[in-house]
Amino acid sequence: MTQRVFVTGVGVVAPTGLGIAEYWAATLAGRSGISRIDDRHVGALAGRITGFDAARHLPGRLLPQTDVSTRLALTAADWAINDAGVRPGDRDEYDMGVMTSNACGGFDFTHRQFDKLWHDGPQHVSVYESFAWFYAVTTGQVSIRHGLRGPGTALVGEQAGGLDAIGYARRAIRRGTPLVISGGVDSALGPWGRVAHLSSGTVSTTDDPGQAYLPFAAAASGHVPGEGGAILVLEGGESLDRRGDRPRYGEIAGYAATFDPAPGSGRPPGLRRAAELALEDAGVTTADVGVVFADAAGTAEFDRAEAEAVTGLFGPYGVPVTAPKAGTGRLFSGGGPLDVVTACLALREGVIPPTPHDAQVAAGHRIDLVQNAPRERNMTVALVLARGRWGFNSAIVVRG
Template sequence: MSADTPRTVVTGIGVATPNGLGVDDFWAATRIGKNAIGRVTRFDPTRYPSRLAGEIQGFVAEDHLPNRLIPQTDRMTRLALVAADCAFEDAGVRPGDIPEFDMGVVTASTSGGFEFGQNELKKLWSQGSQYVSAYQSFAWFYAVNSGQISIRNGMRGPSGVVVSDQAGGLDAIAQARRQIRKGSKLIFSGGFDASICPWGWVAQLAGGRMSTSDDPDRAYLPFDAEASGYVPGEGGALIILEDAEAARSRGARNIYGEISGYAATFDPKPGPLDSGPSSEGGREPGLRRAIELALADAALAPEDIDVVFADAAGTPELDRVEAEAISAVFGPGRVPVTAPKTMTGRLYSGAAPVDVVSAVLSMREGLIPPTTNVTLSPEYDIDLVTTQPRTASVRAALVLARGYGGFNSAVVVQAVD
């Protein structure tokens, strides 16, 4: 990065996860390893092979949003809208403070408004087309969170949506950083998903990676010898990104950290090109390359990274790939690794933005949150933070995310003096 390249900093946070609504509640639970995984309550999961999830309890959208928005929004959008309000407040910015064409929104989504879509399809099949809400035309759509946030807050600058499964949250943040570098003054970014409904559940089961355990403490165990899949969850985070100088000029109350590096790679589907003897049955997974490129983008060496927030797929093969990539770049056991998503389940597009939030809060407190319930398998040569939080000086963190189908993304977050 050249000296005159604008630095992109995080100045506001809005977060909603199964273990906390808002920054304070979320971090109070995360820093001590509070588990929020339990049996699904949003529908009866008895007939399904997987019955656990990370659900957000106690969220009443009507307490936070105008009545007119309730019938036109899915649960994920309601969560995102409230998170956007919280991020504005946290940043000390009101929508009218910045010209409307200087503010934009770039979010990620994995499933869109599944629950809204399910309810309207049920009406179509059981009652007829005249009973289907007109809002079905957009409430289910992947881009709806970007649209609703921009409309509600009068944000008419560069906006968009990224769809790359679990990696999407980091890809959206990277796209937002590009817009800041092009001159936008403020960009909202992050991701939210909330597809804990029968239709969404069946879609997730089709991936074949969900845990079938009924024990909330043993269902999602990345890097553990007993790992057998992941537990899904709902929620996510939105962050406000600004140019560092502009943020200081306006007197920003919080500058949590800088998005200093990013890279993405893609693992192609195995095929004829991967079957030669020199490749031992396949090309090397791209995660290691994504890490190396993200570090180069941030102008950092491996030894500059103080903690890695792992993707933590929870399946043996994917855990092995991630552990090998981390060990190859940083050296065996040379950098602390954590996966606080074991407390909430995998939040799809919302997971990595939540990890970015955890990273900047780790910098602020000097504490790495734990990977709960996991006993590190001797197969993996990494320094996994388990059981208890670890006190540490955190100046730079690496956040990893991978999406179904081969997406790999990496973001470097640094403290700002």
């Protein structure tokens, strides 16, 4: 039950870079991928992926049946599998599982089909809508494309779900599936998707791409939605030992999830407890943790809650905290997995990437937010935090 689980391959699709090399360079430089994506509306800033041509990466047969989010996820999965040096065809198909998270579904695809339904009638709606819209489609399409018939699951937990998928995959590996594809990717930046994001009430209505998503800042005004995420290949230590391979990125050493108490209960939010449980699960203490990748909601109330959770655990200014996601926007199911990838790279390279936009931290948050430039630091353990709307909290401990 206590088999160690390692990240052996990654595929990154982010507004700041396609592929791990481009993404890591942009992240270290503190670059932002947030831009204005339409000229007419309030809240029209987004972390949009540019330069992604699905037809270059995927077979033409898959294009009519996939939303942009699924295309990004399939491409990231291809990259991750190649990166891990795994050839699914050479393995027992039941020894490979897929457990991904998704928070939005196939928004753009579905919007187009609704458009056809409304203007042209039901016979014009694609039969592929039957599965292209839903949360499990990433897991299903990755499974079909690579012939992976082991355990398959889809988890939905808004921005926390991506960490849950990785935690769940780790459990599946410990239960005997040697390899699981995990992570998450979302995209919902079309008109309908943006309206859905705005309904949260936490999207920034600031117009300046450099000022809209400033987590922990005095000027925090909400978040900017983005698209993308990361897909990871996770493998159990036993099968790696058998192959004589060495893990390339890092270990998923601890995981925990909690749920916030009902509003008005007077009890504290569950983020700190998720972090404590994940550290305990990893068998490490706060003294071992070299960096915290924050959820970084970007609203005063949620930033305060997270800053309190971090200072409660580590003491005031007790650990470097960073939020590279300020440069990608919140990626929903993709946010946590992308942070896990970034944490692996930070541990390996001994450097903490900065939080983009260099805004002044609000006076009450007694956290050591890494800004302006990357910070060199020898570290062995990173803590990744994520919160999902409606009360999800998840934490993962990564060991380098």
